[in-house]
Amino acid sequence: MAPLRLWLAFAIASVLMFLALAISPVRHVFPEWKSIQKQYNQLAAERYKMGQDVRPVEIGLRQLWNPDLGVVDRCTTCHLGIDNPELRDAPEPFRAHPTTPHRLEEIGCTVCHRGQGRATTTEAAHGATKHWESPMLPSFYVSGSCGSCHRERKPPETYTVASGRRLIQEANCAACHKIPGFSLERKPGPDLSDIGDKVRPEWLYRWLKSPFDYLPESKMPDFHLSESEAAVLTSYLLTFKKKSPEEAAAGRQWEQALLNASDEEIEFGETRYRELRCVSCHAQEGRGGKLGPDLGKVASKVQPAWLVSWLENPREHYPDSIMPQYGLTEREKKSIAAYMVSELVDYDADPDEDDKILELIPEPDRAVMAEGEELFRQYGCAYCHALTGHEVRGEFGADLSEIGVKDIDQLDFGNTKIERSLVQWLYTKMKIPRIFSPDLRMPDYHFSDEEARQVTAALLSLTGDNIPPKYLPPSPDPPSYSPSGPFNRILEKYQCLSCHSIRGVGGEIAPDLTREGSMAKPEWIARYFELPYTLRPIMTERMPILGLTREEIETAVSYFQLVLVDDSIPREIFLSPPDRSMVETGRRLFYEKYGCQACHQVNQQGGYVGPPLDGVRNRLYSGYIYEWLLNPQRFIPETIDPNQGLTPEEARAITAFLYGLPPAGGSQGGSR
Numbered sequence: 001m002a003p004l005r006l007w008l009a010f011a012i013a014s015v016l017m018f019l020a021l022a023i024s025p026v027r028h029v030f031p032e033w034k035s036i037q038k039q040y041n042q043l044a045a046e047r048y049k050m051g052q053d054v055r056p057v058e059i060g061l062r063q064l065w066n067p068d069l070g071v072v073d074r075c076t077t078c079h080l081g082i083d084n085p086e087l088r089d090a091p092e093p094f095r096a097h098p099t100t101p102h103r104l105e106e107i108g109c110t111v112c113h114r115g116q117g118r119a120t121t122t123e124a125a126h127g128a129t130k131h132w133e134s135p136m137l138p139s140f141y142v143s144g145s146c147g148s149c150h151r152e153r154k155p156p157e158t159y160t161v162a163s164g165r166r167l168i169q170e171a172n173c174a175a176c177h178k179i180p181g182f183s184l185e186r187k188p189g190p191d192l193s194d195i196g197d198k199v200r201p202e203w204l205y206r207w208l209k210s211p212f213d214y215l216p217e218s219k220m221p222d223f224h225l226s227e228s229e230a231a232v233l234t235s236y237l238l239t240f241k242k243k244s245p246e247e248a249a250a251g252r253q254w255e256q257a258l259l260n261a262s263d264e265e266i267e268f269g270e271t272r273y274r275e276l277r278c279v280s281c282h283a284q285e286g287r288g289g290k291l292g293p294d295l296g297k298v299a300s301k302v303q304p305a306w307l308v309s310w311l312e313n314p315r316e317h318y319p320d321s322i323m324p325q326y327g328l329t330e331r332e333k334k335s336i337a338a339y340m341v342s343e344l345v346d347y348d349a350d351p352d353e354d355d356k357i358l359e360l361i362p363e364p365d366r367a368v369m370a371e372g373e374e375l376f377r378q379y380g381c382a383y384c385h386a387l388t389g390h391e392v393r394g395e396f397g398a399d400l401s402e403i404g405v406k407d408i409d410q411l412d413f414g415n416t417k418i419e420r421s422l423v424q425w426l427y428t429k430m431k432i433p434r435i436f437s438p439d440l441r442m443p444d445y446h447f448s449d450e451e452a453r454q455v456t457a458a459l460l461s462l463t464g465d466n467i468p469p470k471y472l473p474p475s476p477d478p479p480s481y482s483p484s485g486p487f488n489r490i491l492e493k494y495q496c497l498s499c500h501s502i503r504g505v506g507g508e509i510a511p512d513l514t515r516e517g518s519m520a521k522p523e524w525i526a527r528y529f530e531l532p533y534t535l536r537p538i539m540t541e542r543m544p545i546l547g548l549t550r551e552e553i554e555t556a557v558s559y560f561q562l563v564l565v566d567d568s569i570p571r572e573i574f575l576s577p578p579d580r581s582m583v584e585t586g587r588r589l590f591y592e593k594y595g596c597q598a599c600h601q602v603n604q605q606g607g608y609v610g611p612p613l614d615g616v617r618n619r620l621y622s623g624y625i626y627e628w629l630l631n632p633q634r635f636i637p638e639t640i641d642p643n644q645g646l647t648p649e650e651a652r653a654i655t656a657f658l659y660g661l662p663p664a665g666g667s668q669g670g671s672r
Contacts, residue, residue, distance in 0.1 A: 232371050
């Protein structure tokens with residue numbers, strides 16, 4: 001029996017071996033890609049009969065090789081219609097690729113989509129092949145590859161990467177990590193060297209414990225401190241003061257004076273607070289600007305005496321402050337501070353809870369100071385905040401220069417059950433930074449799902465690839481603007497470039513001033529400095545009343561007219577008043593052909609999208625109006641004012657019509 005069983009086992013093994021050897025060549029005779037190409041040829045025949053330029057292909061493997069980019073792609077073996085616009089509605093894998101400025105036959109597919117380009121099966125090419133270092137990206141994250149070449153902060157046509165990079169900048173990730181394209185010229189957080197003179201103990205404890213509970217839009221992340229850690233760190237930080245005993249005593253007197261201010265003083269302070277338009281930069285009750293901190297509960301945060309000294313000179317406390325230095329009188333400073341102390345308080349705060357917090361905060365003895373110093377070091381606070389005795393030494397977090405291609409074998413997934421992929425690891429890290437280990441130090445930024453995806457896409461662009469220069473977009477020259485003299489002193493005093501930009505330097509929430517001298521007339525600019533007003537009826541006031549002196553206004557206006565000019569824009573295009581026929585032609589073009597009144601008002605009739613145009617000649621040069629009409633995007637690329645393709649004659653006629661419009665109700669109206 002034994003020999004018979006042995007012979008039977010040998011026979012079965014031989015048959016299995018034969019089948020295995022037979023299947024191998026069969027797989028090459030009937031591969032998946034051949035079947036796909038035959039399906040394509042059937043589709044091509046059907047489309048050709050319908051009159052479309054779609055031709056069948058010769059059966060065979062297709063391969064692209066670009067040694068400069070290190071690309072070997074066989075993707076078009078199956079994706080046969082990617083370069084044929086006739087197939088934009090075809091089913092996959094035959095659908096045409098969306099419009100792209102790139103030559104697909106040159107760069108291939110895996111440069112952007114990643115994946116195993118050499119593979120010839122769908123599973124191997126598209127799937128997460130084990131040990132393949134760069135699996136195919138989910139569709140949402142493909143834009144991350146765009147950022148590998150487009151390294152500017154706002155890559156064109158890649159909203160996801162641009163948004164992710166903005167969030168990285170706002171979260172100040174470069175304070176702890178090395179990130180190509182990001183650097184910190186200054187520490188993003190305020191100097192804490194006098195925090196003991198500035199804030200209330202109960203506020204500081206709450207802020208350290210959970211900043212997002214106090215301010216949902218907080219730029220400071222949540223470190224998830226325990227009660228004990230928050231209490232010790234509060235006690236430690238409050239020991240940092242700069243005031244002398246005499247100054248501290250004077251501060252207490254200020255506090256009593258503000259708390260005992262009369263109703264008349266508080267009312268005057270509220271009036272000046274609103275006239276100065278503080279809400280242009282500071283939110284209050286959820287409404288207002290975001291350049292400065294929310295002031296809705298500021299009296300429950302800072303010491304009254306500190307508030308007065310801040311109003312007097314912000315840069316005495318924070319040299320890099322972007323707040324203007326207003327020329328306030330002593331009465332104005334005291335009254336504004338009295339109003340804030342009286343009204344801008346946290347009405348939801350529980351006094352009993354405040355007492356409990358004060359009981360939690362220990363006295364700053366030697367042990368508490370040592371523990372507080374260690375906590376400050378452990379959480380890397382010095383990377384965002386200056387504090388006496390704490391210096392930054394090396395990078396605090398990991399180098400992210402090549403995080404976008406990090407091998408998943410080098411990632412610690414802890415005990416999580418998430419998909420083992422770089423994309424999912426990065427996304428989860430953004431959402432729950434310490435999920436992989438309780439010993440991790442990265443704080444929580446409370447990113448939404450969408451924000452976490454955007455940051456992930458931006459991180460995926462960090463590949464460290466040495467891409468040949470011929471494939472990189474041209475790098476724009478870095479903006480350079482450094483004025484000097486009296487005008488520079490005005491810029492620094494009033495921090496104009498916090499909102500406005502000049503020659504690429506400055507903020508983005510207010511109009512660019514690079515060509516202001518070729519756009520606006522000096523008389524209007526001078527009046528606007530004295531009393532700024534909104535040009536669009538549906539918009540709130542944004543420009544604060546800075547209180548420039550007459551000399552400062554004259555200096556600024558002269559600088560605009562002499563330096564901030566564009567020689568390609570004529571000041572005026574009419575040497576004499578336009579004739580009636582030209583004005584009438586412009587009126588018909590404005591109302592009938594181009595329907596400009598849909599967005600702009602004339603004589604209080606029309607739309608509210610753009611500014612009213614009554615009395616525009618009081619504000620703008622006719623040459624600028626003419627050039628704007630020819631091409632609005634030349635001046636503001638993102639403007640919603642359409643380029644109507646006007647002829648020079650049409651633009652001249654509409655300018656003539658607008659220049660004849662009288663002011664509405666005596667306003668100084670205008671349009672940009």
